Amino acid sequence: MPAINETNALPELTPExxxxxxxxxxxxxxxxxxxxxxxxxxxxxxxxxxxGSPLAFYLAAAGIGTLGLVDFDVVDASNLQRQIIHxxxxxxxxxxxxxxxxxxxxxxxxKVVKHxxxxxxxxxxxxxxxxxxVADGTDNFPTRYLVNDACVLLGKPNVYGSIFRFExxxxxxxxxxxxxxxxxxxxxxxxxxxxxxxxxxxxxxxPGLVGVIQATEVIKLILGxxxxxxxxxxxxxxxxMRFRELKLRKNPECPVCGAxxxxxxxxxxxxxxxxxxxxxxxxxxxxxxxxMTVKELKRRMDAGEDPYxxxxxxxxxxxxxxxxxKLIPQNEVPLRLSEIPREREIVVQCKSGGRxxxxxxxxxxxxxxxxxxxxxxxxxxxxEIDPTVRKY
Amino acid sequence: xxxxxxxPLRPYAGGKDSVEVSATTIAGALxxxxxxxxxxxxxxxxxEGKLRAFVNVYLNDEDVRYLPAKExxxxxxxxxxxxxxxxxxxxxx
Numbered sequence: 001m002p003a004i005n006e007t008n009a010l011p012e013l014t015p016e017x018x019x020x021x022x023x024x025x026x027x028x029x030x031x032x033x034x035x036x037x038x039x040x041x042x043x044x045x046x047x048x049x050x051x052g053s054p055l056a057f058y059l060a061a062a063g064i065g066t067l068g069l070v071d072f073d074v075v076d077a078s079n080l081q082r083q084i085i086h087x088x089x090x091x092x093x094x095x096x097x098x099x100x101x102x103x104x105x106x107x108x109x110x111k112v113v114k115h116x117x118x119x120x121x122x123x124x125x126x127x128x129x130x131x132x133x134v135a136d137g138t139d140n141f142p143t144r145y146l147v148n149d150a151c152v153l154l155g156k157p158n159v160y161g162s163i164f165r166f167e168x169x170x171x172x173x174x175x176x177x178x179x180x181x182x183x184x185x186x187x188x189x190x191x192x193x194x195x196x197x198x199x200x201x202x203x204x205x206x207p208g209l210v211g212v213i214q215a216t217e218v219i220k221l222i223l224g225x226x227x228x229x230x231x232x233x234x235x236x237x238x239x240x241m242r243f244r245e246l247k248l249r250k251n252p253e254c255p256v257c258g259a260x261x262x263x264x265x266x267x268x269x270x271x272x273x274x275x276x277x278x279x280x281x282x283x284x285x286x287x288x289x290x291x292m293t294v295k296e297l298k299r300r301m302d303a304g305e306d307p308y309x310x311x312x313x314x315x316x317x318x319x320x321x322x323x324x325x326k327l328i329p330q331n332e333v334p335l336r337l338s339e340i341p342r343e344r345e346i347v348v349q350c351k352s353g354g355r356x357x358x359x360x361x362x363x364x365x366x367x368x369x370x371x372x373x374x375x376x377x378x379x380x381x382x383x384e385i386d387p388t389v390r391k392y
Numbered sequence: 393x394x395x396x397x398x399x400p401l402r403p404y405a406g407g408k409d410s411v412e413v414s415a416t417t418i419a420g421a422l423x424x425x426x427x428x429x430x431x432x433x434x435x436x437x438x439x440e441g442k443l444r445a446f447v448n449v450y451l452n453d454e455d456v457r458y459l460p461a462k463e464x465x466x467x468x469x470x471x472x473x474x475x476x477x478x479x480x481x482x483x484x485x
Contacts, residue, residue: 050481138480139480139481140480141478141480144480162478162479162480162481163479163481164399164400164479164481165399166399167398167399167479169476169479184448184478185445185446185448185478186445187445187446188446188478189444189446189477189478200399200400200481202481233476235474235476240409244453244474245453246450246453246454246455246474246476247453247454247455248455249455249458
């Protein structure tokens, strides 16, 4: 990797900083100069979720000067089992705002740069170029390959962590001599073959373990001390509490970091990962559940029909905004089936259409003859029908 | 030798996290594994019978792709074979 700040003079530490970081400063491997390097460092965390939470927290505590955060998501109750940077009061809030508040409370000297966007081929190079190191805590294959390729093209080290159920992986990619993610996995698995954490589940403390390993690697790279995980894949098996490591080699024929690269600019990573745009038929029907648009629902309401709207969000969300549905939070639906009229068409609705799809599938399984999902949920309603319905 | 089965593939290996085989080469070990658990075959090999690009196999800590004899490498009872598929989880909802 390029030595950080090799040309710039390192920033001085204030007396307050010297005392705040005294346990670092007395380490021979850190010292005043190391702490100055941390202060000068700019690190980008892609994602402020399971891995990003502990990663960003520890980097902020360690005295990193600038921390960039990329996320476009809002905090959901189901995140809190592992995404420790967010609190119960943050549910419904932007993850970036929630994370910034916690990080600056911990360390007011930290400069947080918020990138409220989904990292894409169009913006990745522009966002990454201002940072020294990238820490990848994303949750999908297209973004993994995008981050990898962008890091290789820009010559930025990519501190990698990934988790599934009870198992994690960590490594450092895209250092000058070391392998990249594509050397390890030249191709992604076809969609659907590898379940996501949402489908497969994940032990809440596991991203803590792996994210802290990533934070450790970031700090070592900045200090230029120790032996990084470059060229090694660390495997964490939390169920048996076994740590193993495997050798990683730079693939001389790697399409992005090899001797004769064929990938010299960012590509379409959705397509690379076999994710095709949804066809019209898929839009109209998902897992056997018809998808109703908000326009169609509005048309039917205007026509005097009285569809039974089942709102499966949480009560606090209902208080913020609602469109006249009957509130039964998703977890209570199985216990309150008798309250839902079987003879009517049920339009299941949530915030953006994900929870309601699962409940619609559940109701169909329970023998409800006519169940549809409101595609896009209340957010789509606010966007397309009634902007006075509050978005959150 | 012991073959370690990763979490995502355990449903196709009777839920086991490791399987003992007695083959003398890597190819033989994988053949024995998939003979005992046929459902694993399509997850490990493509239609031409080659290991899939998103599945890595390690003999002890070495990637089989970088061994001189590759899958024909001889193995002993003390060796381990690890199947390491790519996983992407991290942020997630």
